[in-house]
Amino acid sequence: MSKILVTGGTGYIGSHTVVELQNAGYEVVIVDNLDNSSxxxxxxxxQISGKKPEFHQFDLCDETQVIDFISKNQDITGVIHFAAHKAVGESVAKPLKYYRNNFFSLINLLSAFAGKEVNFVFSSSCTVYGQPDVLPVTEAAPVxxxxxxxxxxxxxxxEILVETxxxxxxxxxxxxxxxxxxxxxxxALIGELxxxxxxxxVPFITQSAIGKRGAITVFGNDYDTPDGSCVRDYIHVVDLAKAHIAALKRQEEGRMEKNFEIFNVGTGKGSxxxxxxxxxxxSTGVKLDYKIGPRRAGDVEKVWGDVSKAEKELNWKxxxxxxxxxxxxxxxxxxxKDNSFS
Structure with a gap:
């Protein structure tokens, strides 16, 4: 079975995807600098899969290390690239940190594979749509x-991937x-940390429920939505992980219609x-302490995706x-609560 490189594979989505890859019979190698994971x-x-993935700790922004690693692992046929900083608020306060890490890591990876055939699955986001003009938002919506x-x-x-x-x-x-x-x-052995x-x-909800945080603030209840609070398309992380395997299968089976394709990954339903x-x-029987606060700057009122393309072309739902x-x-x-992570 194919050998797949998962960057950021000890992170939240990465770890769930590693499990699903192993369940599907893939050999997995993880590269992670542990900047945001344990x-x-x-x-x-x-413990979940019964097989420990190969692991290498280094920073993908180090071009020399990336080139050396890929040169020593010529049997890698696919890459799932998660490794990126992802906190919106921090990115506003520290933009150079985000541009350096998120661009250099991607460029170094692509450069290291130059001349070699590779399947590349990129971790993108619905944030590229902003507040869509039409809902549900399709892949054809303007960025x-x-x-x-x-x-x-x-x-x-x-854009880098399209042009490459x-x-x-x-x-x-x-x-x-x-x-x-x-x-x-x-x-319950892996989740968001x-x-x-x-x-x-959701992690604020669970931390509030268990006593780590105070009351939950709902930012605004006067939006044009069923109950006045913001609407989002929430997807279970395991479903999301499985979408990456579906994308790899499409690549491996030669079903791509062009060298760069985009798919929305969600439930197609807003909550x-x-x-x-x-x-x-x-679902838990636990009562939450929450309060209504003012709207939060930068919040999109409502967004959910049209996922029919993924259902049809990736055979995923x-x-x-x-x-x-x-x-x-x-x-x-x-x-x-019962187990320490460091």
Whole structure:
């Protein structure tokens, strides 16, 4: 079976994707600098899959190390590239940190494979759409001016990939534009490990429920949505992980129609913040303390994706619902409480 390089493979989405790759019979090698993850996740992956993935710790921004690594691993046929900084707020405060890491790591990887055929799956984001003019948003929707350096790195990275694939038939690139990944593996052995105060809704919910945080603030209840709170398309992280295997299969089976393709990855359904809070309470039996606050600058009112293209061309569909997302996220939070990560 093919050998797949997973960059950032000990991170949240990366670790779940490694498990699904191993379950599908792939040989996996991880490169991660552990800047935003824990080495203990390797053992967690091994407990789930029964096989410990090969692991190398170094920074993909180091061109010499990247070239040396790829030259010694000529049997790698595919890359799933997660390794990137991803906190919107931090990117506004430290733009150069984001531009340096997110661009250099990508360029070094592409350069190291120059002249060699490779399947490349890129971790992109629905942030490239901004506030869409039409919902649900399709892959044909215009890419709008980014509202943060993080969002800008995703837009420019896609441009880099388009142009690279256009001049070399050796690069087969699929960019997956994620909506909002949440939840954890059913084993509760891997999940999201945010550093500091969570910037995303669900980990803040679980940390608040377990006593790590105070009341949850719902930023605005006067939007043009069913209950006034913002709407997002939440997708279970395991479903998202499986989309990467589906993308690889499309590449390996020669089904790509051009060298660069884009797919939305979500459920195709929007949920409000208040609906997510209610789903957590109903699925776990835990009552949440929350309050309504003012709107937060930069928040998009509502966005969810049209995922029919992924369903048709990747033969993939999200299967897990909001209840599964909340239950698994809560189980993971309880696992963290009883087990230390460093």
């Amino acid at each position: 080495i203990q996740i390797l053992d967690q992956i091994t 709008k001016k980014a509202e943060s350096p993080y969002g800008n790195t995703k837009q420019i990275a896609e 694939a256009s001049v070399s038939e050796n690069y087969h690139v699929i960019s997956l534009r994620y909506f909002n990944p949440v939840g954890a593996h059913k084993s 945010p550093i500091g105060v969570p910037q995303n809704l 409000t913040v208040l609906e997510v809070i209610k789903a957590f309470e109903e 999200a299967e897990l619902g909001l209840e599964d997302m909340m239950k698994s996220a809560w189980a993971w939070e309880n696992y963290i």
